Amino acid sequence: MIRLAAAFVFCLAAAPVSALDLTLPGNARATAETVSDPDSYALPTGPYSSGELPARMLEGRVSRQAWRMDGQNMTTLQMFAPLREQLQAAGFNILFECADEDCGGFDFRFEIEVLPAPDMYVSLSDFRHLSARRGADEHVSLLVSRTGSAGFVQLIQVTAAGSDRRVPNVTVRPLQTVPAVSDDGDLAQRLTTQGHAILNDLEFATGSSDLSDGNYPSLDALGAFMRDNPQARIALVGHTDAVGALDGNIALSKRRAASVLERMVSAHGVPRERMDAEGMGYLSPVAPNTTPEGREANRRVEVILLNTE
Numbered sequence: 001m002i003r004l005a006a007a008f009v010f011c012l013a014a015a016p017v018s019a020l021d022l023t024l025p026g027n028a029r030a031t032a033e034t035v036s037d038p039d040s041y042a043l044p045t046g047p048y049s050s051g052e053l054p055a056r057m058l059e060g061r062v063s064r065q066a067w068r069m070d071g072q073n074m075t076t077l078q079m080f081a082p083l084r085e086q087l088q089a090a091g092f093n094i095l096f097e098c099a100d101e102d103c104g105g106f107d108f109r110f111e112i113e114v115l116p117a118p119d120m121y122v123s124l125s126d127f128r129h130l131s132a133r134r135g136a137d138e139h140v141s142l143l144v145s146r147t148g149s150a151g152f153v154q155l156i157q158v159t160a161a162g163s164d165r166r167v168p169n170v171t172v173r174p175l176q177t178v179p180a181v182s183d184d185g186d187l188a189q190r191l192t193t194q195g196h197a198i199l200n201d202l203e204f205a206t207g208s209s210d211l212s213d214g215n216y217p218s219l220d221a222l223g224a225f226m227r228d229n230p231q232a233r234i235a236l237v238g239h240t241d242a243v244g245a246l247d248g249n250i251a252l253s254k255r256r257a258a259s260v261l262e263r264m265v266s267a268h269g270v271p272r273e274r275m276d277a278e279g280m281g282y283l284s285p286v287a288p289n290t291t292p293e294g295r296e297a298n299r300r301v302e303v304i305l306l307n308t309e
Contacts, residue, residue: 024153249281
């Protein structure tokens, strides 16, 4: 069993060699699943370079699956590494592995096969990919990426045409809580080294500025940081997508930041005078507003460290 800082557990389910069983976090939900037999698939075998993407053209039974994990704050490596280990434990040999720019960035992303949005989303600056083989006639490609508030996984499997091997079985396990030390340290490190961090597990009611009820690990980590640094002051800054007028979006984003501030006061005992709440509307996007995934990533609240003395 592999434990990760973001309070999720991945593990490999026991299975015969002919089966592929993987486990995803408990908040994962399937967004796409197709099977074509026979079909073809170009399996990437190297990074995009000199105008070309090295690939091995495979023919056979092709299954394509995708999943989305809402409200999780894992890095792409934290999502990717356990799945890679599961594949290796199941007998797959890694043929090629890369991350964003090392893959070829923009060109690699648009040369490989990706299920259409909203089933799958790929950030051009934050994705990981691998190609692997088991035996002579079974290949898989794994692609992982994320927005500011959700993770995405795509798995493509190719087996011999007419194969009786089933579509990879992916189990969704209940969320299991692990000690939050790593979460706290991660947020604290981002604040002290970068000066800001996205609180990317927050949820607001549709069209509302009220923070939804529930426990948010990011706010737990922020509360711990503020207790450990009693002189620190922070600004909570709300952001929106580009739908609607600027004035209204600035007002909404500031109200959402204020809602988070009030939760920090009531639930974590942080003195009000150590926090400010501001709103930027759509003036500071982290993704294009031309897609649903981009707009979702832009709807966020960030914390900015003002001082520690």
